[in-house]
Amino acid sequence: MWRYLGVIDILCLPTLREGFPNVVLEAAAAGVPSITTNATGAIDSVVPGETGFIIDIGDSNALVLRINQLAEDPRLTSRMGLAARQRVVAEYAPERIWMGIAELLEGVVQPVYAQRIEPRGRKG
Numbered sequence: 001m002w003r004y005l006g007v008i009d010i011l012c013l014p015t016l017r018e019g020f021p022n023v024v025l026e027a028a029a030a031g032v033p034s035i036t037t038n039a040t041g042a043i044d045s046v047v048p049g050e051t052g053f054i055i056d057i058g059d060s061n062a063l064v065l066r067i068n069q070l071a072e073d074p075r076l077t078s079r080m081g082l083a084a085r086q087r088v089v090a091e092y093a094p095e096r097i098w099m100g101i102a103e104l105l106e107g108v109v110q111p112v113y114a115q116r117i118e119p120r121g122r123k124g
Contacts, residue, residue, distance in 0.1 A: 005030035009077055010070050014055070014063055018042040024052075028088040033080035035066045051084035 001023070005011075011027035013036040024034045024045035034052035036042040037059075046052040053069075055062035070077045100113035108114070 001026060002030070005032055008032055009074075010035060010067060011052075012063065012067065013037070013042060014060075015039050015042050016057055021045050025088050025092055028081075028084035031081040031085045033070065033077060033084050035063065035070075047083070047087065051080055051087055 005027055008027075009032065011024065011032050011034040013021055013024060013034060015021070015037055017039050018036075018041040020041045021036065024036060024042070027034050028051060034046050036046055036052065036054060037057045038054050039057055043054055046054055048054045053066045055066060070080070096113055100111065100115075103111040103114040
């Protein structure tokens with residue numbers, strides 16, 4: 001996968017349903033913004049307008065619009081890719097994940113690491 005992430009500008013994941021899509025985090029780690037849908041799981045992988053875009057499931061017109069928007073504005077694509085990388089490094093570092101799992105397994109009442117990361121710009 002890493003060989004491909006180095007040569008793409010945008011990751012598109014127009015999914016109907018998803019767990020948490022690791023491919024979006026992998027793209028983010030490579031500095032690539034993503035376009036995905038508001039499907040469960042996928043919606044949590046992108047900060048709308050900051051690290052990529054979220055479109056409605058099945059909205060092919062919105063997908064084309066967002067692809068064209070990023071293709072026509074390399075500075076926006078670069079800015080979103082950088083923000084995506086910063087987010088994945090800060091919030092999804094393996095050590096942070098391991099500590100959160102340890103807190104869950106140990107039954108920590110007020111966990112520091114095992115907290116839901118709410119994407120900015122999205123409520124609920």
